[in-house]
Each structure stands twice: as structure tokens, then as C-alpha cells.
Amino acid sequence: MPIAVKIQAVIEKSSWIRKMFEEGARLKALHGAENVYDFSLGNPNVPPPEIFEKTLRELVDSGEARDHGYMPNTGYPFVRQAVADHVGRVQGAAITADDVIMTCGAAGALNAVFKALLDPGDEVLVPAPYFVEYNAYADNHGGILKTVPTREDFTLDLAAIDAAVTEKTKIVLINSPNNPTGQIYDAESLAALGRLLLDRGEAMGRAIYLVSDEPYRNIVYDGATVPGIFTASPNSIVATSYSKELSIPGERLGYIAVNPAVDDRRNLLAALALTNRILGFVNAPSMMQRVVARLQGVTVDVSEYDRKRRLLCKGLAECGYDFITPPGAFYLFPKSPIPDDVAFVQALQEERILAVPGSGFGGPGHFRIAYCVDDKTITGAMPGFKRTIEKYR
Amino acid sequence: MPIAVKIQAVIEKSSWIRKMFEEGARLKALHGAENVYDFSLGNPNVPPPEIFEKTLRELVDSGEARDHGYMPNTGYPFVRQAVADHVGRVQGAAITADDVIMTCGAAGALNAVFKALLDPGDEVLVPAPYFVEYNAYADNHGGILKTVPTREDFTLDLAAIDAAVTEKTKIVLINSPNNPTGQIYDAESLAALGRLLLDRGEAMGRAIYLVSDEPYRNIVYDGATVPGIFTASPNSIVATSYSKELSIPGERLGYIAVNPAVDDRRNLLAALALTNRILGFVNAPSMMQRVVARLQGVTVDVSEYDRKRRLLCKGLAECGYDFITPPGAFYLFPKSPIPDDVAFVQALQEERILAVPGSGFGGPGHFRIAYCVDDKTITGAMPGFKRTIEKYR
Numbered sequence: 028m029p030i031a032v033k034i035q036a037v038i039e040k041s042s043w044i045r046k047m048f049e050e051g052a053r054l055k056a057l058h059g060a061e062n063v064y065d066f067s068l069g070n071p072n073v074p075p076p077e078i079f080e081k082t083l084r085e086l087v088d089s090g091e092a093r094d095h096g097y098m099p100n101t102g103y104p105f106v107r108q109a110v111a112d113h114v115g116r117v118q119g120a121a122i123t124a125d126d127v128i129m130t131c132g133a134a135g136a137l138n139a140v141f142k143a144l145l146d147p148g149d150e151v152l153v154p155a156p157y158f159v160e161y162n163a164y165a166d167n168h169g170g171i172l173k174t175v176p177t178r179e180d181f182t183l184d185l186a187a188i189d190a191a192v193t194e195k196t197k198i199v200l201i202n203s204p205n206n207p208t209g210q211i212y213d214a215e216s217l218a219a220l221g222r223l224l225l226d227r228g229e230a231m232g233r234a235i236y237l238v239s240d241e242p243y244r245n246i247v248y249d250g251a252t253v254p255g256i257f258t259a260s261p262n263s264i265v266a267t268s269y270s271k272e273l274s275i276p277g278e279r280l281g282y283i284a285v286n287p288a289v290d291d292r293r294n295l296l297a298a299l300a301l302t303n304r305i306l307g308f309v310n311a312p313s314m315m316q317r318v319v320a321r322l323q324g325v326t327v328d329v330s331e332y333d334r335k336r337r338l339l340c341k342g343l344a345e346c347g348y349d350f351i352t353p354p355g356a357f358y359l360f361p362k363s364p365i366p367d368d369v370a371f372v373q374a375l376q377e378e379r380i381l382a383v384p385g386s387g388f389g390g391p392g393h394f395r396i397a398y399c400v401d402d403k404t405i406t407g408a409m410p411g412f413k414r415t416i417e418k419y420r
Numbered sequence: 421m422p423i424a425v426k427i428q429a430v431i432e433k434s435s436w437i438r439k440m441f442e443e444g445a446r447l448k449a450l451h452g453a454e455n456v457y458d459f460s461l462g463n464p465n466v467p468p469p470e471i472f473e474k475t476l477r478e479l480v481d482s483g484e485a486r487d488h489g490y491m492p493n494t495g496y497p498f499v500r501q502a503v504a505d506h507v508g509r510v511q512g513a514a515i516t517a518d519d520v521i522m523t524c525g526a527a528g529a530l531n532a533v534f535k536a537l538l539d540p541g542d543e544v545l546v547p548a549p550y551f552v553e554y555n556a557y558a559d560n561h562g563g564i565l566k567t568v569p570t571r572e573d574f575t576l577d578l579a580a581i582d583a584a585v586t587e588k589t590k591i592v593l594i595n596s597p598n599n600p601t602g603q604i605y606d607a608e609s610l611a612a613l614g615r616l617l618l619d620r621g622e623a624m625g626r627a628i629y630l631v632s633d634e635p636y637r638n639i640v641y642d643g644a645t646v647p648g649i650f651t652a653s654p655n656s657i658v659a660t661s662y663s664k665e666l667s668i669p670g671e672r673l674g675y676i677a678v679n680p681a682v683d684d685r686r687n688l689l690a691a692l693a694l695t696n697r698i699l700g701f702v703n704a705p706s707m708m709q710r711v712v713a714r715l716q717g718v719t720v721d722v723s724e725y726d727r728k729r730r731l732l733c734k735g736l737a738e739c740g741y742d743f744i745t746p747p748g749a750f751y752l753f754p755k756s757p758i759p760d761d762v763a764f765v766q767a768l769q770e771e772r773i774l775a776v777p778g779s780g781f782g783g784p785g786h787f788r789i790a791y792c793v794d795d796k797t798i799t800g801a802m803p804g805f806k807r808t809i810e811k812y813r
Binding site: 033276297 | 531
């Protein structure tokens with residue numbers, strides 16, 4: 028076998044997803060991309076805020092960004108300070124620049140955290156449905172991702188989490204607002220989760236870490252807010268990115284922020300600086316670090332996503348689809364009208380509608396619609412959505 | 421133990437390096453940074469070529485770089501095409517855009533390659549002295565780095581490599597021009613290495629991959645050239661970066677280029693696209709991809725490094741140091757006048773000179789001087805270099 032056995036297995040296992048994407052590409056080639064309604068990708072379509080381009084231009088034109096050399100692996104100190112100030116405000120717990128590590132997006136952040144914390148066989152517990160790449164991120168470092176069900180409305184099921192914690196549980200990973208459901212975990216459930224992890228950890232004589240992947244924190248609707256995790260648990264770590272709030276996922280910019288109250292803080296921070304380096308990230312891209320330092324708290328025009336959300340929810344409700352109206356992110360996770368979500372998504376493809384089966388997110392019986400698309404993709408797809416649900420009535 | 425056992429061990433094992441850096445920081449705080457001669461870091465001090473800043477400015481001002489969204493995990497097709505055209509010229513073997521994967525620097529490239537190829541216990545063979553991070557890169561993916569000695573002048577010792585290949589050998593990793601020696605492997609030795617790997621691989625019924633990390637390819641002196649590896653072995657992969665040739669290590673831009681003649685090409689390319697994604701790199705930073713696409717073959721002003729090299733070599737030769745004059749890169753790797761290179765480097769610190777012991781590169785009895793520094797650092801350090809060697813006469 029030329030390539031690694033494990034990688035070969037992943038390639039073969041994911042062949043059904045590839046087939047779906049190939050079918051999408053075939054449809055686009057056949058009918059023209061504009062005649063295919065592609066809801067399959069979470070690639071933000073609202074442009075970066077104007078101030079992002081302005082800041083970038085200023086930094087480049089003024090020559091301030093002229094140093095493209097190495098900086099500390101954890102990032103420029105002034106950038107980490109800017110992030111620390113912002114995180115302190117958002118999380119309601121003051122942190123210092125030392126507690127921040129700039130990373131190559133949330134994916135880079137999570138890998139650095141997992142490598143720093145996981146011993147072989149350690150478990151990462153995640154409420155399902157969940158972002159499916161988490162499986163690989165845990166496995167990369169010898170960990171095992173274990174899912175735990177959420178309630179009917181995709182909120183946290185504390186009893187299920189309590190039942191799922193074992194002596195192997197090292198991390199509970201949450202993603203709020205959630206991909207693929209758009210759900211937000213409220214302050215009360217996070218506080219209860221924090222207490223639960225503290226109690227269970229104490230009984231085992233060690234920490235269970237609460238890790239929060241929150242790239243959709245600022246993409247929320249109807250006045251919703253996303254509670255911080257630092258007040259919920261001392262052993263908590265934010266691992267997140269600017270990809271969604273600034274619409275710059277291609278630039279790979281994110282950070283890790285560690286609760287200053289965490290167990291063995293100095294050692295953990297040293298470990299994260301090390302893992303960010305040796306995994307090959309080395310440091311977060313330098314020029315974009317300088318840009319985001321000036322854009323703390325800046326977010327894309329969320330009203331754009333809100334309009335799309337309303338348009339989609341109204342349309343699908345009229346068709347008879349059953350779903351939770353998402354308070355955040357840019358995904359809708361309706362129930363599949365038939366139990367087999369893969370078959371249903373294939374039926375949507377016959378209407379030139381591309382969505383992703385819930386099975387791909389540990390949420391079978393559902394499907395994911397990424398509504399970060401043109402409004403006319405939403406309106407254009409409605410007749411197809413309608414015909415497809417009617418087929419199964 | 422809050423953090424992973426393996427990571428804790430690495431932190432403890434590398435404490436002597438940290439102590440050295442702390443001593444350097446202490447000296448700078450005590451005497452002022454300008455009075456400490458710091459040769460410890462390979463951070464390019466020659467600025468990026470003017471055309472780099474010009475291209476960046478043009479892309480930003482024109483709005484051409486306005487799309488900061490996701491692209492295919494392997495990179496923008498037009499960028500991969502530009503790299504493929506260039507690699508084809510340099511390597512003397514035509515390749516297509518499909519054979520190129522844009523990465524987060526060479527560190528990202530090597531991690532993606534190792535994860536794609538290594539099964540647990542597989543060996544990566546590297547001629548020593550070598551860049552010490554390779555240990556971590558192999559270990560990240562269950563591999564084991566094994567060193568093989570080079571000849572007295574740091575060129576390849578084919579007999580030693582032949583003796584070191586086992587049935588666990590999956591990759592032979594070379595770095596030419598070399599960090600820390602500056603040595604270049606000639607075409608004849610690469611051709612012999614290619615034949616050796618093909619023969620030994622055939623006997624085992626599988627490929628042994630030749631992987632070339634060559635970020636210093638364009639930083640060469642006295643008309644030296646760096647032979648390609650694609651003509652040396654069909655199972656060859658370039659994993660490299662723009663960090664040194666454009667002086668942009670902070671931006672994290674590099675690529676993997678796979679020999680189109682490689683065994684099971686399609687599968688390997690799919691594996692690399694997958695590992696680049698799931699390791700958390702996702703894709704190489706988008707805007708810098710656009711910049712480097714226009715700068716294929718562009719290199720910093722190498723005459724600057726050459727001047728420093730001559731200044732350093734002349735000075736150290738006059739002091740009586742013994743070294744190979746490096747044909748490439750920006751490192752000198754002299755013999756330590758005493759067998760204990762760590763003790764010698766500590767003695768240099770007493771003269772406020774910071775260098776790195778050869779032991780840190782699998783080359784004990786030597787020390788590394790990174791001469792990517794101001795000329796006055798070189799001239800200012802000479803009296804101290806002289807006094808230190810005289811102490812041991």
C-alpha cells in the first residue's frame with residue numbers, strides 16, 4: 028500500500044460524500060452553475076466588512092506590514108494583547124496576552140489544543156449533531172471522538188453528558204452557535220455543564236476541559252447572545268477563528284484563548300506554543316494577524332444572513348418542512364421527510380438542489396442547508412423543495 | 421497530568437534549549453540587544469524583493485485579492501498551475517496543476533506528506549546533521565525519524581544510507597541546501613540515491629519515497645545549482661516553502677509537488693488533499709497564494725547573504741575555526757574547538773555571542789551560526805569568537 032492504511036480507509040469511507048460532490052459538479056456542468064441550487068458549503072457569501080479591506084490597504088500602503096518574518100510561535104505580542112482585551116470583554120473574565128495563541132484558523136487551534144491535551148485513547152465528548160471534521164482532529168492525536176445526543180431542539184442534554192463521561196474523557200467540545208443546527212447553548216446549561224465537569228473531574232483527580240469552538244459567535248439573530256464559557260468552568264479554552272465573522276476563511280486566522288484560572292496554566296500555555304509549532308503551523312499568517320488586531324469585535328453585515336434565514340425558513344415552512352428556527356450561524360437543519368436522509372438528499376439532487384445529509388454530522392434523519400448563498404438560490408430552489416417533500420406525502 | 425504525557429516529555433527534554441534562549445534574553449536585557457551578537461535564529465534579515473511588496477500592493481489596491489473565501493483545499497487552480505510551470509522548469513520534468521498542493525509553509529507540507537504516507541512505526545531516514553523539527557513531524561504521525569551519517573564534508577554517504585534502509589523505511593528526507601550545514605547534494609549522488617531507493621523498494625515490493633525539503637534552493641553562491649529530484653527518482657515529492665527565497669516565513673506559504681511518475685499517483689494526490697485538510701491547515705493562506713503565483717522564480721538579493729557569508733568565513737578562518745565553506749543557505753556549521761559543543765556555545769555566550777550547539781541538529785562537535793544578520797553583528801562578534809577559540813588552544 029503506498030499511502031498510510033488509515034488515510035486509505037478515510038478516503039474509501041468518505042467516497043459517498045465525494046460521489047455526492049461529483050454529482051453536484053456533474054449537474055452544474057450539465058445545467059450551468061446558475062441553474063443548480065448549491066446549499067452544500069459553509070463558505071460565507073457576505074463580503075468582508077468594508078473596514079477589513081480598508082485596514083488591509085492601509086497596512087500594505089503604509090508599509091507597516093512590511094515585516095513578514097518569524098515572530099514568536101504564539102503570535103505578535105501586540106496582536107495577542109488586542110485579542111486578550113476583546114476576549115476578556117466577551118467572556119466576562121480578564122485575560123492577558125500570555126493566555127492567547129494566534130492560530131491558523133479554528134481547525135489549527137483545535138488541533139493544537141488536542142495535541143497538547145490528549146494521551147492515546149483519551150476521549151473527546153461532543154454533543155451531536157456536530158462538525159464532522161472533529162473526528163479527524165481527535166484521531167490525529169490518538170484521541171477518540173465520542174458523541175452524546177442533544178435534546179429534540181439540539182440544546183444540551185446534561186443527563187446524557189453526565190452518562191457519557193468516563194475516566195477516559197479529557198475534553199468536552201462544544202460549538203455554539205452550532206454547525207449544522209444553528210443552536211446556541213444558554214448560560215444556564217453552560218453553567219450546569221461547567222459544574223458537572225468540575226465534579227466529575229474532581230472525582231477523578233484531574234481536569235476535564237471544556238473547549239469551545241465558536242466561529243459563529245457574532246452571527247446571531249433576533250437579539251440572541253452567546254454566553255461565555257470562562258465563567259462556566261475554570262478549565263475552559265476557546266479555540267476559534269475569524270473565518271465567519273470577517274468572511275475570511277481562506278486566510279486561516281484564529282486563536283486559542285485559555286482561561287487564566289485553568290489548572291497548571293504555565294505548563295498548558297507552553298504545551299500549546301509547542302504543539303502549534305511542531306504540528307507545522309509554526310505561527311498564524313503574519314500580515315492577517317496585524318489586520319485582525321485592529322478589527323476586534325467587527326462583524327460582517329449579519330442582517331444579510333438574517334434576511335436569507337427568514338426567506339428560507341418562511342419558504343420551507345410553507346412547503347411543510349419541520350425545523351428549529353436557528354438563532355445563530357448560517358445553517359438550517361430540517362428533519363428529512365423520510366428516515367433515510369441520504370436518499371432524501373439524492374431526491375433533492377433530482378431538483379438540482381445540493382444539500383448535505385445529516386448523517387454526515389451525526390444527525391441522521393436530517394439534512395443541512397447552508398444558506399450563505401445568493402437570495403435567488405433560496406427563492407429559485409423553493410419549487411424543488413416543495414415538489415420533493417410532496418413526493419413523500 | 422493535565423497535558424499529554426508525550427508533550428510534557430518534549431517540554432522537559434527541550435529545557436536545555438529553552439535555558440539557552442533564556443540566557444540569550446538575559447544577556448540582551450543586561451547589555452542591550454545591540455550589544456549581543458545573536459546568530460541563533462534562521463529568520464531572514466534580507467527584506468523581501470521589491471516586487472513582492474509591489475505585487476501585494478497591486479493585488480490589494482485593485483481589489484483582485486478581495487475574495488478571502490475558501491477555495492479547494494489544495495489551493496487556487498491558477499496558483500497551482502503557476503507553481504507547476506515553475507517546478508517543471510526547475511525539476512526538469514513536466515508536471516500539471518493537479519500535482520501541486522499549496523501548503524502552510526514547508527512545515528505544513530512535510531506534515532501533510534508524512535501523514536499521507538506513514539503507518540505506525542514506519543521510518544523516515546534523514547542524513548545528519550538535519551533540521552531538528554523533523555523528529556516531531558515524523559512522530560506526529562506515528563513515524564520514527566532515523567538519522568544516517570553524512571561524509572566529512574556533509575555530502576551524502578550512499579553506503580551509509582544503503583545500510584540504514586530497513587523494511588520499515590518509507591521515506592528518505594533530504595534538505596539541500598542543508599540547514600544547518602549549507603551543503604548541496606550533487607546530481608550524481610541524487611541519481612545514485614534514486615537508484616538505491618528504487619532497488620531496495622523493488623526488493624520489498626513497494627515504494628520508498630524521496631522527499632525533498634528545499635526552501636534554500638535559490639539561496640546559493642559562486643554559481644552553485646541545486647539539482648532536481650524528479651529526474652533522480654519517480655517516487656519523489658518536493659515539500660518546500662517561499663519563506664526563505666521571498667523572506668516571508670511569517671506568512672506561511674509553501675507547496676507540495678508530486679512527481680507525476682509516482683506510484684499510484686491519483687490516490688497519493690487524494691491523500692495529500694485530505695491530510696492537508698484534516699490536519700487543520702485546510703488551505704494555504706489565500707491572499708499570499710495570489711501573490712506568490714506572480715513571483716515564481718523571484719528571489720531575495722542573494723548577494724547580501726553572500727557578502728555576509730564571505731565576511732563570516734574570512735573572519736572565522738583567521739581566528740582558526742575549521743569549517744566547510746557553505747555553497748548555499750545562510751548557515752555555517754563549524755567544528756567546535758572542543759568535543760563538547762554545548763560547553764563551547766556556553767563559552768561563546770560569555771562573549772555575548774549566541775549560537776546553537778550542533779547536538780541540536782544531530783551534529784555534535786559542531787555549532788551553527790545563522791548569518792542572516794546585520795553585517796555589524798558579524799564584525800562585532802569576531803573579537804569574541806577569537807578570544808573563545810584561544811581559550812581552548
